[in-house]
Amino acid sequence: MASQIDRCFITRGLQRCSTSRFLLWIAPWTAMLIFGLYCAGLCLLKGLNQTNMDNRYAFGLWIFLDLTVIALGAGAFFTGFLLYILKFKELKAVINSAVVIGLVCYSGAMGVLMVDVGQPLRAWFTFWYPNVHSMLTEVTFCISCYLTVLAIEYLPIVLKNRKLREVPGFLVFEFELHKLIFVLAGVGTFLSFFHQGSLGGLYGVLRGRPFAFREGIFVWPSTFFLFILSAAAVGPSFIILTTSLVEAITKKRLVKQRAFDLLARISGLLLSVYVLAKALDTLIWINRTSPGRGFLASQYYDWKPFGTWILFTEIVLCGLVPALILLAPRLRAHRVWMVSAAALACSGVALNRFVQTVQTLALPTLSFDKFLSYTPSWQETGTFLAVTAYGVLVYSFSFRYFQIFPEERELKAAQVIEPEVEEPVSAGRY
Amino acid sequence: MFPWNYGFHWGAGSYIFLGAFYTVLVVVVTTLIGALLRARRDLRGNASESIRWHNDFHDLPAADRVCRHVLTGEFKQRECPHAFDCRQCQTHAQLTEHRPAAYSDAVEADIFGMSFPVDRFYHRGHTWAHPETDGTVTIGLDDLGARLLGAPDEVILPEPGTQLRANGPAFRVRRREADVRILSPVDGEVVERGDITHAYVLRVKPLPGQVDMRHLLSGAEVKPWLVREMERLQLALTMEGASSPSLADGGVPVRDIASAYPQTDWDAVCGEMFLEP
Amino acid sequence: MSTETSKKAAGRYGMTIDIDRCNGCGSCMVACAVENNVPPAESGATDRTGITWIRVFQIDNGGRGAEKRSAFIPMLCQHCGDAPCVSVCPQQAIDVNPVTGIVEQMPERCLGCRYCMVACPYHARYFNWWDPAWPAGMEKTLNPDVAPRMRGVVEKCNFCHGRWHAAKQAGTSDSLSAYVPACAEACPTRAIRFGNLDAPAADVALGSQDPDSFRLLESIDTDPKIYYRSKKKWVREAANAPRPGKETPRG
Numbered sequence: 032m033a034s035q036i037d038r039c040f041i042t043r044g045l046q047r048c049s050t051s052r053f054l055l056w057i058a059p060w061t062a063m064l065i066f067g068l069y070c071a072g073l074c075l076l077k078g079l080n081q082t083n084m085d086n087r088y089a090f091g092l093w094i095f096l097d098l099t100v101i102a103l104g105a106g107a108f109f110t111g112f113l114l115y116i117l118k119f120k121e122l123k124a125v126i127n128s129a130v131v132i133g134l135v136c137y138s139g140a141m142g143v144l145m146v147d148v149g150q151p152l153r154a155w156f157t158f159w160y161p162n163v164h165s166m167l168t169e170v171t172f173c174i175s176c177y178l179t180v181l182a183i184e185y186l187p188i189v190l191k192n193r194k195l196r197e198v199p200g201f202l203v204f205e206f207e208l209h210k211l212i213f214v215l216a217g218v219g220t221f222l223s224f225f226h227q228g229s230l231g232g233l234y235g236v237l238r239g240r241p242f243a244f245r246e247g248i249f250v251w252p253s254t255f256f257l258f259i260l261s262a263a264a265v266g267p268s269f270i271i272l273t274t275s276l277v278e279a280i281t282k283k284r285l286v287k288q289r290a291f292d293l294l295a296r297i298s299g300l301l302l303s304v305y306v307l308a309k310a311l312d313t314l315i316w317i318n319r320t321s322p323g324r325g326f327l328a329s330q331y332y333d334w335k336p337f338g339t340w341i342l343f344t345e346i347v348l349c350g351l352v353p354a355l356i357l358l359a360p361r362l363r364a365h366r367v368w369m370v371s372a373a374a375l376a377c378s379g380v381a382l383n384r385f386v387q388t389v390q391t392l393a394l395p396t397l398s399f400d401k402f403l404s405y406t407p408s409w410q411e412t413g414t415f416l417a418v419t420a421y422g423v424l425v426y427s428f429s430f431r432y433f434q435i436f437p438e439e440r441e442l443k444a445a446q447v448i449e450p451e452v453e454e455p456v457s458a459g460r461y
Numbered sequence: 462m463f464p465w466n467y468g469f470h471w472g473a474g475s476y477i478f479l480g481a482f483y484t485v486l487v488v489v490v491t492t493l494i495g496a497l498l499r500a501r502r503d504l505r506g507n508a509s510e511s512i513r514w515h516n517d518f519h520d521l522p523a524a525d526r527v528c529r530h531v532l533t534g535e536f537k538q539r540e541c542p543h544a545f546d547c548r549q550c551q552t553h554a555q556l557t558e559h560r561p562a563a564y565s566d567a568v569e570a571d572i573f574g575m576s577f578p579v580d581r582f583y584h585r586g587h588t589w590a591h592p593e594t595d596g597t598v599t600i601g602l603d604d605l606g607a608r609l610l611g612a613p614d615e616v617i618l619p620e621p622g623t624q625l626r627a628n629g630p631a632f633r634v635r636r637r638e639a640d641v642r643i644l645s646p647v648d649g650e651v652v653e654r655g656d657i658t659h660a661y662v663l664r665v666k667p668l669p670g671q672v673d674m675r676h677l678l679s680g681a682e683v684k685p686w687l688v689r690e691m692e693r694l695q696l697a698l699t700m701e702g703a704s705s706p707s708l709a710d711g712g713v714p715v716r717d718i719a720s721a722y723p724q725t726d727w728d729a730v731c732g733e734m735f736l737e738p
Numbered sequence: 739m740s741t742e743t744s745k746k747a748a749g750r751y752g753m754t755i756d757i758d759r760c761n762g763c764g765s766c767m768v769a770c771a772v773e774n775n776v777p778p779a780e781s782g783a784t785d786r787t788g789i790t791w792i793r794v795f796q797i798d799n800g801g802r803g804a805e806k807r808s809a810f811i812p813m814l815c816q817h818c819g820d821a822p823c824v825s826v827c828p829q830q831a832i833d834v835n836p837v838t839g840i841v842e843q844m845p846e847r848c849l850g851c852r853y854c855m856v857a858c859p860y861h862a863r864y865f866n867w868w869d870p871a872w873p874a875g876m877e878k879t880l881n882p883d884v885a886p887r888m889r890g891v892v893e894k895c896n897f898c899h900g901r902w903h904a905a906k907q908a909g910t911s912d913s914l915s916a917y918v919p920a921c922a923e924a925c926p927t928r929a930i931r932f933g934n935l936d937a938p939a940a941d942v943a944l945g946s947q948d949p950d951s952f953r954l955l956e957s958i959d960t961d962p963k964i965y966y967r968s969k970k971k972w973v974r975e976a977a978n979a980p981r982p983g984k985e986t987p988r989g
Contacts, residue, residue: 038638043738044700044729078889079850080867085786087861089852149850149865149890156829156849159462163474167853168828172478176485183493196516199509204500206512214492218485238958239822239859325957396859397954398977399797399811403786440738441522447700468830 040194042434046283046443057427060420067417070410071146079149083408088392092407093147096415097140098230098384101174102258103377104140106266107133107181108216108223113297115216124290124438127188128277129270131429132422134181139418141178146414164250166232173226180219184212188433224259231258234387241324242331243391245316253312254387260308264301265380267294268353268373275370277430284446285436288364295369299357302376306350313342334402337390345386349379510629514644518544520738525693529585529678530556532685545585545628547676557675572687574713575604582677585686586644586736588631590677591661598647599661600631605690606643607657609734610636611717616657623651625665627676632662636719639731646677690734697733701726749914750819750839751897752935752963753922754945755812757973759929762810766792769924770814772879773898775886777870789864791815791895792921799972809973811966812930814921815862815895816954817841819961823854823863838914839935839963840897848891855892859955860962863894897932935963952978 034050041047048056074081084091110129114122145151157171190196190205228251234243235252245252271294278285317328332339356362356372363369395402429435462479463469503512518526528539529547535556547553570578581589587606591599602610615635625631631645634657649665656662667673678686694714703725719727732738770776770792779788792814799807821841824832831847832854834840855863869889872880880886883900887893898919905917914934922930933942945951946965952974953962968974 043732044726078868079865080780080782080787085784085867086855086864087786089855089865147851149852149892150848150888153829153847153849156831156847160466160468160829160831160847161462161478162825162828162830163472163478164825165828165853167826167851169478171828172482176482176489180489183489196513199504200500202516203503203509203512204496206516207499207503208493208496211492211496214488218488222485233853236826237822237857238820239857239955239960241958325955392856397813397861399795400861437520444522444696444700447696 040192040432042193042432044440044443045434047431053427053431057424060423060427063416063420064424067413067415067420070413071142071417073410074146074414075151079147081408081410083406083411085405087403088389088405090388090392091405092411092415093143095385095388096418097143097147098388099381100136100140100418101230102227102262102265102380102384103269104133104136104266105223105227105262106270107136107184108177108219109263109266110270111184111216112220115213116220119293121287121290121293124286124436125270125274125294127433127435127437128274129266130181130184130188131426131435132270132273134178134185135422135425137174137178137181139421141174142421143414143418166229166236169229170226170233173222173229177219177222177226180215180222183208184215184219187212188429188435192433223262227262228255228259231255231387234391237391238324240391240394240396241321241326242394243387244320244324245312246320253308253315257305257309257312260301260305261380261383264298264305265376267298268302268357268376270294271298271369271373272377275366275373277426281430283439284442285439287438287442290438291369292363295357295363295372298373298376299354299363302350302354303358306346306354309346309350313346331390331394334394337393341382341386341390345379345382349375349382353379507624510626513630514628515544517736517738521736525733525736527689529553529682529686532689533682534685545676548627548673553675572684573691575608575687577604577683577687579680582646582674582679583683583686584644584646584677586628586646587690587734588643588646590646590674592674593664597652597664597666598649599655600646600663600665601655601661602643602657605687605694605714606735608714608716608718609694609731610634610639610657611719612636613657616662618654618663619651621651621653625649625651625663636731637727639719639728641728641731641735641737643735647674694730694734697730698722698725701729749837749934749936750963751902751914751932752817752839752942752946752965754931754942754948754951754965754967756927756929756931756945757809757811757966757968757977758970759927760794760810760812760925761927762794762796762808763926764794765924765926766812766921766930767794769920770895773881773884773900773920775870775880775884777868777872777886778876780868780871783868787867789866789893791862791864791893797973797976799976807970807972809968809970809976811977812921813860813862814964815841816860816960816962816964817895817897819963820959822857822859822960826853826857828853838897838902840899840902841894842896842899843892843894845885845887845891845893850890850892852892859958859960863892865892866890950974954978 037050037053047053070081082091082093106129110122110126113119114126145154148154157168158175161168161172187205187209190201196202196205231254232252234240235245235247235254237243243254245254247253247255271291274286274291321328321331331337332342353372353375356368357376363372389405393403393405464471469475503509523540526540528536528541530536530553531539543549570576577583581591581603583589583603587603587609589601589603591601593599613634613636615633617633617635619625619632625645625648627645627648629645630642633640633642645665647665647667649667651663652666653664654662655664691714703722715721722730767790771790774791776789776791792812795811795813797809797811799805801807817840819834819839821832821834824834824841828851829847829849831844831849833842833844835842850865852865855865866887866889870886881900883904898917901917901919902915905915909915914937916933919932922932931941931945933940935943935946937943942965945967948965948967950969951965951967953965954977955962956978966977968977
């Protein structure tokens with residue numbers, strides 16, 4: 032009975048697992064979510080002493096993961112830009128998935144930020160008394176606006192649900208909203224450009240932290256542009272990663288190879304540009320910026336465990352290598368190579384965000400200071416597990432009840448006709 | 462945020478920053494309100510059904526959206542640009558103008574063992590329209606459609622007085638797990654309800670003016686269309702897990718196809734055949 | 739860059755701290771906590787989560803046995819002329835007072851985002867990780883002229899702002915009123931001296947021009963107002979080195 036009602040909500044023609052199996056899938060994630068909410072509740076009620084952050088490690092696990100998650104969620108704006116503004120039609124296959132992921136990433140980050148600040152009820156102060164010179168103000172404004180835009184972009188996906196579109200009001204509203212989606216895509220691109228950049232600017236402007244400080248153009252340090260580039264480069268990679276994961280879990284083909292191919296090419300291209308820019312920036316920083324502030328760059332890497340291997344890993348292993356793999360047509364045509372390269376690229380960006388948040392704070396500034404270490408407490412880890420669980424749950428519900436992958440039916444037909452034939456890689460637009 | 466807040470400084474930075482923020486806010490709110498207002502206008506103008514068909518049409522796979530003139534071999538490949546509303550199509554008007562009169566003689570009433578009378582006009586959603594002598598038009602399910610639904614569990618017909626639009630929903634049928642809306646072939650107002658097992662399902666009074674059947678299939682178009690429909694049905698059955706290909710070319714579908722495939726997702730098969738994705 | 743920090747104040751309150759005189763007794767730390775209603779540390783607090791607006795650090799010359807020498811450096815907010823913390827606060831809760839040069843903080847507006855703590859290279863800012871709580875009876879020691887801060891906000895030395903207010907109200911001249919913050923008052927060796935850096939005859943003004951005076955992290959151009967002084971070369975080198983045991987890259 033319940034499964035019959037459940038079936039009514041699932042898009043026609045798509046095969047989804049039985050209701051009981053679905054409940055089995057969401058049960059552990061729900062448990063994780065509840066545990067995580069309990070951890071967050073502890074932090075809100077008892078105070079931030081529940082974390083292992085302290086006066087030297089004012090930013091910890093949460094800020095690092097927030098930055099990473101926002102960089103990974105950049106796929107939403109970038110795919111929207113490529114599809115609705117630059118008209119890369121192949122990406123219609125992944126735009127819905129990208130929007131859901133973006134929504135999950137940004138709303139999760141916002142949730143964690145509300146727990147991270149000492150006085151969450153004062154969050155409106157940033158809007159009421161904004162300091163236009165502060166990068167964090169910029170971030171707050173842009174992320175709030177962009178989350179609104181993402182929520183509005185998510186509406187058509189929800190309203191196209193089989194049962195919901197029976198309501199004439201929802202049907203026509205979805206139709207009219209979809210006609211104007213390019214406006215939202217444009218606004219989203221504008222906002223994302225600025226907040227991805229400002230997240231980089233957060234660290235680049237720190238005159239008091241020579242490890243993080245960078246010179247730049249006008250008020251924007253080089254990290255502003257590097258963060259935008261890396262986010263745009265890794266957004267498509269994260270989409271490749273998540274789509275492959277969903278295909279593996281659901282054992283279905285969801286997206287045509289040409290979409291993967293395009294995403295891989297774009298990611299590879301932008302990654303290469305990023306690696307070049309980052310290498311240049313690092314050289315300038317080592318030879319000019321840091322010594323100009325009175326600190327030799329080599330000394331930063333004397334503090335174990337943060338040796339120069341970190342630079343090498345970030346730029347070469349997790350930057351240049353995946354860029355080359357994704358740019359090689361013969362390699363990216365194979366799922367294993369493509370997914371590995373995407374995973375490396377995402378790890379590279381995570382490492383970059385880690386270096387900016389955690390390594391900056393670990394390194395001493397005063398000569399009589401010490402190198403300090405920090406391990407997150409279980410409450411901090413739990414709060415972030417809540418975000419992960421929330422993400423999986425929202426995505427699972429969206430996948431089950433909404434049509435996240437428009438090419439799914441076509442691929443189902445193709446598999447039936449010729450199950451053994453691999454799709455040829457198309458020549459593409461360029 | 463506002464100039465009268467304590468600590469507000471008028472500077473280039475504030476102008477640019479707050480200017481950008483307010484612009485973004487205005488654009489987003491305007492878009493949302495614009496969509497809402499247009500939606501309200503659409504609802505008031507009863508455009509929801511045509512919007513629904515427009516959405517459904519574009520959600521159909523590309524292979525299902527082929528122009529009727531591809532069926533008759535006049536085009537090799539062409540997608541219908543008008544969502545099967547041939548009344549608006551210039552190309553269709555030009556092609557039918559030049560069609561020879563003798564074309565309509567050599568047509569069969571019996572195709573693949575199914576009955577497709579020549580005096581009816583067929584909609585691609587498997588309904589037919591027949592202009593009656595009293596000026597009304599009768600509507601029914603064609604033979605393939607009837608065999609697909611077999612003995613339905615429920616048929617929900619519109620009340621007399623309901624306005625129907627071509628390519629809009631006419632009535633609903635339920636059979637096993639299938640719950641489909643059947644498309645109306647013509648514009649008109651329902652004057653009489655029939656039954657799915659009888660001669661006609663609905664009788665409608667067409668809108669004033671000529672009874673326009675240009676957008677419906679007739680004559681020599683019907684057979685090539687049905688060839689394709691049988692292929693589509695075959696594909697739909699296989700896609701939904703029917704274990705063996707049992708409708709070989711030339712085979713006659715049974716009276717109640719659903720009963721021959723008890724394990725198959727009949728909702729998906731009907732959705733495919735009755736053009737409701 | 740905040741426009742506020744580039745304005746020149748009428749005078750500037752500053753300090754000189756004579757490292758050679760400091761014996762590490764910690765009276766300044768206690769006096770500061772008492773004056774400013776700093777709550778006692780909660781159980782579970784560590785030296786990294788406790789609040790110490792002024793904090794005495796120990797440096798050593800690296801020698802062993804009889805060769806070993808130590809010195810003590812009291813660290814507090816340097817009240818930088820070009821403060822890195824001012825431009826980063828999203829709520830404009832921090833300001834450099836144009837009259838006094840004191841870097842002021844509004845705890846009522848602080849969101850607790852801790853960005854200023856990340857920005858400060860002197861680690862002079864402290865966060866209220868717990869709700870402030872005084873054991874029963876200890877509330878009688880609270881200073882009625884200073885507001886306590888709530889959980890979740892940042893606080894730091896403000897050159898005993900309450901005392902400045904009192905002095906300003908009592909004073910008559912246009913120039914900066916003379917007053918003494920708690921740490922300078924409590925220091926038994928008078929290592930800490932406070933006054934107007936721009937008044938030519940003032941102790942601090944003379945001290946700041948002493949050739950043995952230096953400021954911490956000069957190379958990052960924060961323009962701090964605390965001048966440290968030591969005649970001992972090893973102290974000057976140790977305090978200014980970019981990291982313990984290394985030479986400075988510039989003179």
